[in-house]
Amino acid sequence: MEYIQQNFNVNFSYGVFFSSNLFDPANTCLATFLESKAEDAYVKKLLVILDGGVAAHHPQLTQQISRYFEQVRGFQLAPEIITIPGGEGVKNDLPLLFSLVDAIDKYGIDRHSYVIGVGGGSLLDLVGFAAAISHRGVKHIRIPTTVLSQNDSGVGVKNGVNYKGKKNFLGSFAPPAAVFNDPVFLTTLDSRDWRSGMVEAVKVALIKDAAFFNRIEADSVALTAGDMAAMHYLIYRCAELHVQHIGGAGDPFESGSSRPLDFGHWSAHKLEQLTNFELRHGEAVSIGIAVDSVYSYLLGWLSESDMQRILTVLKNMQLPVWHPLLEKQNGQPSPVVAGLEEFREHLGGRLTISLLREVGKGEEVHEMDLDLLYKAVEICKNNQ
Template sequence: MNTILQQSFAVSFQYPVCFTEDLFDPSNSLFVDALEKGKICKTFFVIDDGVAKAFPNLIHQIQTYQKVHHDRFSLSADPSMVPGGEECKNDPEIYQQVVRATHEFGIDRHSYIVAIGGGAVLDMVGFAAAISHRGIRLIRIPTTVLSQNDSGVGVKNSINYFGKKNYLGTFTTPVAVLNDFNFLKTLDDRDWRAGISEAIKVALIKDLDFFEWLEQNQKAMAAREMDAMKTQIIRCAKMHMDHIAGKDPFEFGSSRPLDFGHWAAHKLEHLSDYRIRHGEAVAIGIALDSAYSHLKGWISEEDLMRILGLLQGLGFSIYEPELSGENLIQGLREFQEHLGGQLTIMLLEKLGKGVEVHEMDHELIEESVALLQHKSGKLILS
């Protein structure tokens, strides 16, 4: 005889994604407003060491801010510095450093871990917070274009393992995402540019009007005009948030439209030993999947040239030597493994509209690579 008790419940998730300047100015209450009210909240800050070097007064600003708002939160210890970029996700010792801190400083489920840095640091710290005490409250403070318009606003946390991108991770919502545009001012040109690839991605699969806006404002963004960048970031973040709130926020299925251009990008990062940064790899992945869509007869040559022209106009490469060979096809297999189901790849039916496919022609992938290699030496004017 079988006895089956059926369990069913739903949990609602809410968190604010905020945009500001001078987050730790004592007169700016945005940070303390994100904390639980009616108590002094214990906090522990983990800071990307590149951000700390670019903003040498940051720790002092945080300490001063806490003294002004001492009735709202405390600092459990001095902030912990961690390396930025993929290094922090590749070395298990670094996430374990954060986990040890939760033990040593008594960071419990009612405390807050505050992560300040680029997307890799947010991923790593979020993973450490999620597995400590089965989940410590996390506040993300993204400091790059890519983390402010895409990765920082979502629900994913991860580290790399077995040489594979994001192999270990969780889906865990933050308490709040606090974006301070001032952090963008010290980015080098590569990091300033890199995050725009995620805006191109979401525009191509969801919003032709946004793609045309990106075309019209590419020179302003390339010239580091802040108003254009702010508009791009907020608009891109909103589109990512709208998608996350849709049918499958924790990706139980195999459909991942926001990974347009990413199956190749993840492999390119690894093959280049992370010489190619994530946003740069995504730009190349977009170029590859757009070329494939063109060779399939779905988008015209004119449309393909518009896409490549926008990428090159912003300063992206559309081809790197690592793009060639069997290793790229292996990346396709690893992407399917990561999905955990049937292969599902987002391509372009037309500009502003994606279409999912469940198989890719390996010969056509090679033709797409050859096409990009041919076009890479030419500046395509959009």
């Protein structure tokens, strides 16, 4: 038998920038980044896909964006800024995905040009996927506008859309060219989005950084009340921990079954789907963290007081810690619990669930004791 071995590495590198009023003509952060990529030989193109909700809250934004890019040397903005809705619904809309692909074609966005998504995590997931599959991958820049996307998905390497009711069934790993986090967008979030977005910080603190959890705990009431300085720290540290994990844990494209950043997510994904996305992602993850923290306590890993601290932080953020779909329904298994196999399938390989050995230290298990799980659900119910 003859044999040829292929072996190569691909480097992925991008910056996550924090800067206020990105499209203010005096703010050179984005312009400087782009101009560092300019080429004398040809003009690169830019296509902006903007969240309609953001545009409504910032009525000057479209015009600001157009004017801003006029000044950037070596780049040309497409004649249209495409406005689409925000929220999870856009991830259920394949014709919308293809309309973005069509726009990439129509406006001549090639592999050296950039698609720029401005919006929440769902919009960025959709835009990232459209960019990833067009011309075998055109570059994309993310400008996340929510707490959730600035501290988590927006700084990561994934994209995706839902397919036939399965969350993120279609998608890819396609790191962005750059991410720009602008806190000004957070000022117009509604309270639900502001609060629920913090839960990914609670998650990553619990599995990786006890000191960060202590700080979130101390700040939890102020954060919930809208303290911007506290929120800025929360987002920065959360983004940093996500970036470090993705780049530093040896499996950025998740070829293994280990997925510590999915702590609290196995039940969350199913709850979102079963509630038809009436639960926000962050709310569903709050419930998932609560259940898996109590389960960790019942396993004898987490102390009762630490378990209570976690529930208190989530409740201080006015986030849910329980949902009726977690219970058995007329003697039948909870439909959320029944989704464990679907979660395993999406991750692939062996069932792998992150739990808490202690605050700041995640640990994985490969099976869940269902009696213990229903007991954890009961404790969450009684601790709402």
